[in-house]
Amino acid sequence: MDLRRTFLIFVPFAWLLLLFLIPFGIVLKISLSDIALSIPPYTPQLDLSAGWSGIVEYFQALDLENYVFLTQDNLYFLAYMSSVQIAFISMVITLIVGYPIAYGMAKAPDHWRPTLMMLVILPFWTSFLIRVYAWMGILSQEGFLNQFLLWIGIIDTPLTILNTNWAVYIGIVYTYLPFMILPIYAALEKMDGSLMEAAEDLGCSQTSAFWLVTFPLSRPGVIAGCFLVFIPALGEVVIPSLLGGSQTLMIGKVLWEEFFSNRDWPVASAVAVILLLILVIPIVLFQRNEQKQREAGR
């Protein structure tokens, strides 16, 4: 019995160690190294043949120089801020678009739900990259959208959408919408319909019943959806490179340039570590808040 419990605890910890902590340790270690022209392109390398003194020397060569560098050039700060802004606005739009869809799905007759669910998941059957390329075809100057708008006469000259931040927002909202819909749907579907009836019996209008009963009950789904959209959107690199213009500044692109153009793995790793810290802080705050609420509710 005890063995089984140990095993059950061990599995998630092993998972965390193998797929998160070890890779993070490697990145952290590289971020403390210095750039070098060698394979791999950073120094120092751990030389175990030198024994204990080799290990000591190795750790002495690590320093925070790359982190200091990040503060000296405003590019990194601007890129982080611009990424946070793009990810946050995209998250809000996804929520505004996704919530009614999830609500509609949860209220739909039982026999429709599998079909509706299927429609939400269906785009995943096509490669993400191909779907982003399809958007390039839709949004370009000669694309479907402009041709359609010209045809119905709303505009006289084609709109420039591709290679601007607008296209980045469209791409992110489109790509991450299912991640918002599914957790909200899961929360709403579990909801007991009689709660709404009770609210109305007690004199609530439909609108206020929604805000007083339905929305608070779906809150865990909303929060999960927001995290699922915000976190990957913050580090997004494919969408801004393909749909964005040269003025689109996102940390994913900066990271790419550090890694590929500058060949500076240590600075690229420092950028990645900071990105992770930016993500960890709101998650920790959120969890602390949840815990407080749970304690207060007791």
Add this chain to the structure above:
Amino acid sequence: MGLNTLQIGSAIAVAVLAGMANADEVRVYNWSDYIDEALLEKFEQETGIDLIYDVFDSNEILETKMLAGGSGYDVVVPTGTFLQRQITAGAFQPLDMSLLPNAVNIWDVISSRTAQYDPGNAYSINYMWGTTGIGVNVGKVQEVLGPDAPINSLALIFDPANMEKLAECGVHVLDAPTEMIPAALKYIGEDPDSQDPDVIALAEPVLAAVQPYILKFHSSEYINALANGDICVAFGWSGDILQAQARAIEAENGVEIVYNAPVEGALMWFDQMAIPVDAPNPEAAHAFLNFILDAQNMADASNYVFYANGNLASQELLLDEVINDPAIYPDAATLANLYTTTPYDARVQRVVTRLWTRIKSGT
């Protein structure tokens, strides 16, 4: 500990790749749209070696793979400046000339220049070379700038007065600071190969002045855009612009594309084939290089991609439109006017990348 894991991980990856590579297999990593695929089949038939052919579209991607190690490729094709740096990093193995009898075909005019990047040509052979210059849609440019438009001068790209008008019909330039900064320096009469950050900084106002008129910074889209008539000027690689010219002729769309190496001087570059130090099958890699060095094969490749090669014996087998086109094989005067660049060190590279980001994004 982290490093240890990394080393074990890459050791496993190498071992797996090495295990998969049987004796009769060669893995080649070359630029996209850069060979006649009939040649690949011919190689397999002649040698009985299975050829696995992958492509990339930027030197940076290739270099990152080389510096990470364990790429699993037997033959790769970096450009001269990148090759030089990767040789210093120890990424390649010296060629075994006894396995390359066709090396007698090598053209000394080119090999003497590539020796600048690879002393004694010990690690690489030239595959193709070319220049970076100006491709124009003649009709549109003359419509905008008049019949005297300076289509063979850097002034077309770097004089804001010209660019302001050209913006109407669309201008693309390479998204490659190592190409654009030397060109801007050449335009203002500075040394295009300068490694001095203060001199490099002089390129910034030149590029920033024309940036508002540039439709896109991109290193391959201009081929189609020029051919379709979507843009009227591209600053790009010779063979790519000539491919656009060929596509426009094929499409019979009335678009006339002309390539010119700028009269002020054009950057000359060399794509070199080399064998990674950890290549799983160096013997087959040499067999591939020897196949490429064959006069007929090299001629077939050049006739297909419209780039000049470093193979003297292949020249009599080239099509007239290739060997006699001064845009591909420049005449002696132009050849003397071409310049080459050397790689930036890490500190200068950072200045260059940063400057490029600032020019493109205004940040």
